[in-house]
Ligand code: SF4
């Protein structure tokens with residue numbers, strides 16, 4: 001299916017007093033209606049900055065290069081006013097922190113209704129009917145009554161439902177959910193994920209899920225983009241990433257996830273070290289300082305930047321790692337993960 005959102009060669013650089021700070025260094029992705037793309041990576045990998053760029057929500061000191069096409073329209077060329085008409089209407093965002101997304105001084109029903117009136121010329125009464133319907137749809141019990149309650153009167157999970165209702169009230173083509181369940185306990189997380197899947201089925205929304213929770217990603221995503229230091233380390237279908245991961249970083253992330261098929265001694269809780277800031281490693285592979293396989297591959301990891309290269313015979317699966325040319329080591333990586 002034709003993607004509703006396409007991002008081509010996106011670069012984001014922040015102008016700071018200390019100089020230029022790159023945050024996203026050339027990524028591509030696309031998502032079709034009704035499909036889910038998960039963007040995963042540690043904090044600082046550029047995943048949130050990428051979504052903020054799509055929403056036109058970056059601060060004024062951010063330089064954005066590349067193309068962001070929403071339904072064929074190039075968003076990076078729009079004026080602030082044009083973007084405001086699209087944001088919350090054609091593309092909407094759900095943050096991790098529901099509390100900060102809601103105004104404590106207004107009832108939740110009022111807030112959902114206002115989000116609708118911002119983009120539709122309707123009476124308050126009509127907007128209110130719409131708001132109650134959305135609150136009901138996202139599973140707020142007795143929605144007509146609860147619409148009059150204030151954010152602090154809701155549990156964390158119920159508040160996140162309200163935020164999702166507000167994001168969906170204008171029937172956006174694309175929903176970007178940035179760590180939507182991170183602040184919630186595990187049972188509630190599962191409910192919110194199920195809700196996102198249900199609304200996606202109902203409305204055919206394209207979902208971009210930004211997450212570090214691979215359990216959630218495995219459950220929800222169709223496609224996965226693994227980001228490291230502002231670049232794509234690996235991308236492919238959810239099966240490519242979970243069963244045929246080719247990049248040591250992806251394998252490291254997978255090692256952080258409890259798996260029944262990997263013996264305990266091969267499991268990791270974290271990958272040792274921390275990611276470099278994007279652009280700070282100018283030559284070679286940005287993962288090199290943390291990679292257990294760099295010595296096996298040799299000099300190239302230090303001298304030559306690996307570019308995304310298609311994996312043979314595996315659809316759109318691509319990885320940016322020199323191991324790709326050393327299949328016997330790649331096979332071993334796949335069996336053991338990072339140690
Ligand atoms: Fe590791 Fe080299 Fe692959 Fe980078 S290119 S992930 S350093 S093996």
Ligand code: MG
Pocket residue numbers: 043047048178
């Ligand atoms: Mg983030």
